[in-house]
Amino acid sequence: MTTAGPAPPLAGASAEPGSFRDPDSTVFYADGAVYRALSEDGLADFELLAQSKLFTRETEAGRLVPTELVEGEAAGPRAGRCAGLLRHELIPFVSYPYEWPFGMQRDAALLQLDLVSAALDEDLMLKDSSSYNVQWRGSQPVFVDIGSFEKLRDGEPWIGYRQFCMLFLYPLMLQAYKGLAPHAWLRGSIDGISPGEMRTVMSFRDRFRKGVTPHVMLHARLERSHGEPGKEAKSELRKAGFKKEIIKANVTKLHKLITRLDWSPAAGVWTEYEGKNTYEDAEAEKKAQFIREVANSRDWGLAWDLGCNEGRYSRIAAEGARHLVAVDADQGPVEHLYRSLKEEGNTKITTLTMNLTDPSPGLGWRGLERKPLADRGAPDLTLCLALIHHVSIAGNVPVREYLDWLASLGTSLIIEFPEREDPMVKTLLGAKREGLHTDYETEFFERALGEAFEVERRERVSDTRLLFFARPKGSPAPA
Amino acid sequence: MTQVLAYLDPGSGSIILQVLVGGVAAAAVTAKLYWSRLLKFLRIRKDEEQPESGA
Numbered sequence: 001m002t003t004a005g006p007a008p009p010l011a012g013a014s015a016e017p018g019s020f021r022d023p024d025s026t027v028f029y030a031d032g033a034v035y036r037a038l039s040e041d042g043l044a045d046f047e048l049l050a051q052s053k054l055f056t057r058e059t060e061a062g063r064l065v066p067t068e069l070v071e072g073e074a075a076g077p078r079a080g081r082c083a084g085l086l087r088h089e090l091i092p093f094v095s096y097p098y099e100w101p102f103g104m105q106r107d108a109a110l111l112q113l114d115l116v117s118a119a120l121d122e123d124l125m126l127k128d129s130s131s132y133n134v135q136w137r138g139s140q141p142v143f144v145d146i147g148s149f150e151k152l153r154d155g156e157p158w159i160g161y162r163q164f165c166m167l168f169l170y171p172l173m174l175q176a177y178k179g180l181a182p183h184a185w186l187r188g189s190i191d192g193i194s195p196g197e198m199r200t201v202m203s204f205r206d207r208f209r210k211g212v213t214p215h216v217m218l219h220a221r222l223e224r225s226h227g228e229p230g231k232e233a234k235s236e237l238r239k240a241g242f243k244k245e246i247i248k249a250n251v252t253k254l255h256k257l258i259t260r261l262d263w264s265p266a267a268g269v270w271t272e273y274e275g276k277n278t279y280e281d282a283e284a285e286k287k288a289q290f291i292r293e294v295a296n297s298r299d300w301g302l303a304w305d306l307g308c309n310e311g312r313y314s315r316i317a318a319e320g321a322r323h324l325v326a327v328d329a330d331q332g333p334v335e336h337l338y339r340s341l342k343e344e345g346n347t348k349i350t351t352l353t354m355n356l357t358d359p360s361p362g363l364g365w366r367g368l369e370r371k372p373l374a375d376r377g378a379p380d381l382t383l384c385l386a387l388i389h390h391v392s393i394a395g396n397v398p399v400r401e402y403l404d405w406l407a408s409l410g411t412s413l414i415i416e417f418p419e420r421e422d423p424m425v426k427t428l429l430g431a432k433r434e435g436l437h438t439d440y441e442t443e444f445f446e447r448a449l450g451e452a453f454e455v456e457r458r459e460r461v462s463d464t465r466l467l468f469f470a471r472p473k474g475s476p477a478p479a
Numbered sequence: 480m481t482q483v484l485a486y487l488d489p490g491s492g493s494i495i496l497q498v499l500v501g502g503v504a505a506a507a508v509t510a511k512l513y514w515s516r517l518l519k520f521l522r523i524r525k526d527e528e529q530p531e532s533g534a
Contacts, residue, residue, distance in 0.1 A: 022486050128487050162493035195492075214500040222492030222499075233491035237498065240511040246501040253502070 017368035022127070025147025035070070036086040036147055043084035045150040054118040062137065062347075063111060065089055065144045086146060092323035092350070093302065094376045097131040097167065098186035099327075099352040099360060101335040102175050102263040103342070104141070105182075108134040109168035111141045113255045116158070120244050120251075125152040129160030131167040131192075132370075138323075138347035139338060155238035158247045165215055166192030169258070173216070174201065176261040177209050181331055183353065190364045195220040211257045265332030283462045287416070288316055290459055291383070294414055294469050295320030298478060304379040304411070306356055307387030311337035311349070317383055317414075318348050325379070329355045329390075356387065357395035374409055382411040389418050392440050393428040399439045400448045407452040412471045417445050422464035442466070 013035070019027035024042035028035050038046060049055050050069065058064040066089040097105060108131055116126050126148045133145035158164075170193040171182035178201065185193060199220035206212050226233065291313050295303075300321040305314040308326035310333045318324040328334045331353040338351040354360060354373070363370040384406070391397050406413055418425050419442050429437065449455060453470030456477070461467045471477075498505040498512060 024486075157489065157494045157497050159487055159489040161497060162490045163487060165493075214496070218499065219493065219496050222496050223490060224492070226491035226495060228491050229488050233494040234489070236512060236515070237494060237508070240498075240508045240515065242498065242508055243504075245504040246497060246508065249502050249504040250497055250500060253500070 017366065018364065018370060022147055034088040034090055036088065037082040038084040038086065038147065040083040042147055046084060046086065046146065048124060048151055049146070049149040052122045052124060054122060054124070058115070058118065062140055063143060065091070065142050065146065067146050088144065088146070091135040091142065091144060092137065093325050094371065095136060095350060095352055096360065096370055097171070098183045099354050101331050101338050101351060101353050102172070103335050103338045104136070104351070105131070105168070106172055106258060106261060107342070108141050109172060109258050110255065111143055112164065112168060113251050113258070115143055117248060117251050117255070119149060120152065120248050123152045124149055126160055129164035129167065136350045138349050139341035139351070140345070140347050152244060155242045157234065157237055157242055158250065161250070163192070165219065166194060169211070169215060169254070170198045172258060172261050173198070173211070175263045177206055177212070187360070187363065190369065195223050210260060265335050286461045287385070287467060288313065290461070290467050290469070291316045291414060292319065295381070300381040302377055302379050303381040303383070305383040307385060307390065308337065308351070309333050311351070313383060313385055314349055317381065321381060324349045325352060326350070327352045327354050327356065329353065357391055357397050378409045379411045382406060382409065382413050384413065384415040386416055386418065388415065389422070389425045389428055389440070393425065393432065393437050399445055403448050403452045407473065410472050413453060413469070415449070415468050415470070416461070417442065417466045417468070419464045419466070
């Protein structure tokens, strides 16, 4: 690999395994930064983008990932094919659409549409509409696929429309119209939901809901009757005088449709949690104080809050972390948290929904296109508050197994242990056969925790709950 | 001009749909598209047309 001029040393560059579909643009990592190698066409498109008003405007607004052209001759991972090299600002934590609550999916869709609309105004276009091109800086969506922008070709329709439906519109409709969370489907199908599949889910009544007849029913019908690839239809349309105003009109209508799509967690999901929470205010304050002290005791880089609920303690832990990922299996409280963070303009806490006994695996081609949760940056500090009884009793993951998984992340840990006498634990155990979960017991938990971590602090926060702070085994005690 | 192919197949149905739901902006294009299909169907016009001159 040769480098010259101000180009960075690219020895040891590793290609992003999820970036191979677009031949004009390949992402790779080197020196802890993200680079994009461009083909000649890719470079020409970038130069057009770089001169556009939208590039400056959207980058300044934080909606486009900050990007610079690396001057000088530099060879990418596909040596000889790289005509230009871009350097992107790092996103604090990569996440995927099947981990986003409804509000995040909708805001990502609106960002995609805004960018298509702005691009058209300057005779540019986006060559695809993948929801995976949107990432998050806290509660702010950031479009990262700079290689998606290209010169608008006269008479060409919106190539990414079908993909937009499959990865953005249909998942949102499913949740808004059917109350069905699309996460499992998106996780199971990297291309999203096809028009034909979506059609089978829609009832007769659904046809009268906004957007269903054109974008689902008619779309599926036309897809069945026009089986051939899009090339012929494209030239037919060009001859008929297709123009960008048509795309613009469709994008505007879709924007309106998606803005109106709404899903709200069932009334009382999080309030119910709060109600069931056995803490008295004083005890909650004790817990908050413990977390605040640990959070501020050192400079934490990335923190995770597993089982974040409505995010009360995520916010406290985030005071001492560079970035925090708040995760909960229940989409309701996560949606609620996202909305309030968005309102505050928070750029530090990213909210995700995921079953914590079944965290996101590697997916796509060779299982490498989408990374497992832990491969996207292991945390320096992890919060597990009021979680282990759910994982261990409801989820049947043995206590030691769960602690070993946490230890394998190399993270420091704040973990709460509700004892067997805790009302919530009693409820969970009540649903199980007598004699099960004998490992769910204070003494055993403490022994297993001590074997997997160096326990630094132990505190009783209520009659039935203990709180621990532990650091990775073998790590030096803080000075 | 030679046609540049995208790396994504846009799907014929999805393309046709764009003019059908494109409202006022697309009305003329829709009419033209189906008129030329009708002519082809009636064999008044051949399938393979001469390359169009200009826009």
